[in-house]
Amino acid sequence: MSETVPDQSTIEAAHKLIAPFVHRTPVLSSGFLNELCGAELYFKCENMQKIGAFKxxxxxxxxxxxxxxxxxxxxxxxxxxxxxxxxxxxxxxxxxxxxxxxxxxxxxxxxxxxxxxxxxxxxxxxxxxxxxxxxxxxxxxxxxxxIHPFNNYEVIAGQATVAKELFEDVDAKLDVIIAPVGGGGLLSGTALAAHYFSPETKVYAGEPEGAADAVLSFRSDKIEKAPYVKTIADGLLTYLGDKTFPLIKQHVTDIFTVSDVEIINAMQYLWERMKLVVEPSGAVSLAAVIRNKEQFAGKKIGIIISGGNVDLGKLPF
Amino acid sequence: MSETVPDQSTIEAAHKLIAPFVHRTPVLSSGFLNELCGAELYFKCENMQKIGAFKxxxxxxxxxxxxxxxxxxxxxxxxxxxxxxxxxxxxxxxxxxxxxxxxxxxxxxxxxxxxxxxxxxxxxxxxxxxxxxxxxxxxxxxxxxxIHPFNNYEVIAGQATVAKELFEDVDAKLDVIIAPVGGGGLLSGTALAAHYFSPETKVYAGEPEGAADAVLSFRSDKIEKAPYVKTIADGLLTYLGDKTFPLIKQHVTDIFTVSDVEIINAMQYLWERMKLVVEPSGAVSLAAVIRNKEQFAGKKIGIIISGGNVDLGKLPF
Missing domain, CATH: 3.40.50.1100 (Rossmann fold)
Incomplete structure (x- = not known):
């Protein structure tokens, strides 16, 4: 396993290597959600990825x-x-x-x-x-x-291809890209991809209030655990690693927390309005944009929907 | 309202006219469902269309x-x-x-x-x-x-753009295209689009056993009502019209019926495996392909998912 932060050519090579085996997931939009947020939202649908998630x-x-x-x-x-x-x-x-x-x-x-x-x-x-x-x-x-789930540079380089594709597939230049954060594999990959392929794009993250370790770490400048862990977003319970944290600290503009109620509301919009089966963790980015819509008004925003593995018999609505 | 069957240029003009206002919906695939059917399936996702359906x-x-x-x-x-x-x-x-x-x-x-x-x-x-x-x-x-929901040539020309886009967006030549049939607006539009834009592609339809008027009409050569009406596919209850029936008779190869259990199974595959919110009527085409998979083995098949408007609080699984 590599001990070096992936550079631009490493991420390009990673993309070529995995492309034959994964879906180039669609980028979708919703007139309703654009209007709700007063912004142009581009949803990267990794819920439709192989195994139902960017992982x-x-x-x-x-x-x-x-x-x-x-x-x-x-x-x-x-x-x-x-x-x-x-x-x-x-x-x-x-x-x-x-x-x-x-x-x-x-x-x-x-x-x-x-x-x-x-x-x-x-x-x-x-x-x-x-x-x-x-x-x-x-x-x-x-x-x-x-193979560690996130604190691994090969894993991070693979996750970076989500944002790389989003930058390539949206005609407009994105002002903002936002990903959920758990252990930080997707977020640090997203941050690297923005740094190399779309440096004008600011990177943000959404995190559940009930697993708010990343925002705490981001502010205190060292890896912290969450004060308490209780959230419906069961994919985001872990804390950052020593490979993901420095990349996040360096390249991410801010991390927003969202409540479970906000996550469930965002999830319901994605199901009802966009017809997407999304797991709670996958709705966290949208929840963060909706909660902070004044700040994001008028922007072009890439939103990563991270996954869609949810028990259909146990929906929160 | 026109009293003439739409010709190729009418459908092309219809597509240009509506394109700024509707989504060019994605065409998706599933390794799991390809393997299950032993065929190459291309799903045209009109559940993601404006208002949640091709209509x-x-x-x-x-x-x-x-x-x-x-x-x-x-x-x-x-x-x-x-x-x-x-x-x-x-x-x-x-x-x-x-x-x-x-x-x-x-x-x-x-x-x-x-x-x-x-x-x-x-x-x-x-x-x-x-x-x-x-x-x-x-x-x-x-x-x-x-404006009649289906027995109207402008409506039919509009619905024809679903298949037109599918033919354009799949790199391979489709052997088969399959749509659900209720009043026949989508099916007759699909049949016309195949006739003009992909004449080698055979057109099939799926219909619920509990609203089996189209298959009856297709066999008897006159518009018939269903012997009984009882199905979960509430979008497909109507019978054919005098504009849709002749087009279906002329250009459709066959109509397959499917049971409600088969519809629900197909729906569940679309939700769980493809992360798509699909209404029962929208799963009828896939149900028909699964039921007749021996006949379709090895083929390249375009499957129209017609809509996704379903009450999330009342799922059949």
């Missing part, structure tokens, strides 16, 4: 960057969410074995999806320590390569 | 085809569904008054959407006779122009 890009790039020697014992990770599916998907693409550690209370639908890609699942208790311990044991026993 | 195209073309003289007293129609919103939307676009007759048991969400476009709603009892009588009375009193 397919970073995982695939990390796996494709491994040598046959590194791949021969398989790859391993721990995740209850989209990264688990992404690694299983990426491993299947290159014919490698995937070992996924999942909490024993993971939803059946997510377990089935990971199994569907032929990955081997090991269940453990749902604590960060148990997940870490279990995956380290698998790595020790099998020699599998561990 | 915006036909209504807009019909309204834009009226002279200022014809428009000055407004336009009128009756509909509980997408055509009501489409006419209200089209009238607002040209600054005309819209009179919409809606059944008094219409869902609040649909009433609000029509009101949102500034249309004047008149409620009546939910029988075809009462709806017809009420709208005729409004036309008599106001001099408004009546």
């Amino acid at each position: 397919a890009r970073g995982a695939l790039h990390a796996v494709l960057s491994l040598s046959p020697e590194q791949l021969k014992n398989g790859i391993a990770t721990h995740s209850s969410g989209n990264h688990a599916q992404a690694i299983a998907f990426a491993a299947k693409r290159v014919g490698a074995k995937a070992y996924i550690v999942m909490p024993d209370n993971s939803p059946t639908v997510k377990i089935r999806a990971v199994e569907g890609y032929g990955a081997e699942i090991t269940f453990c208790k749902n604590t960060p320590e148990e997940r870490e311990r279990t995956v380290q044991q698998i790595v020790h026993e099998t020699g599998a390569a561990f | 915006a195209r036909g209504a807009l073309h019909a309204v834009l085809s009226l002279s200022p003289e014809q428009l000055k007293n407004g336009i009128a129609t009756h509909s509980s569904g997408n055509h009501a919103q489409a006419i209200a939307f089209a009238a607002k676009r040209v600054g005309a008054k819209a009179y919409i007759v809606m059944p008094d048991n219409s869902p609040t969400v649909k009433i609000r959407a029509v009101e949102g476009y500034g249309a004047e709603i008149t409620f009546c009892k939910n029988t075809p006779e009462e709806r017809e009588r009420t709208v005729q009375q409004i036309v008599h009193e106001t001099g408004a122009a009546f």
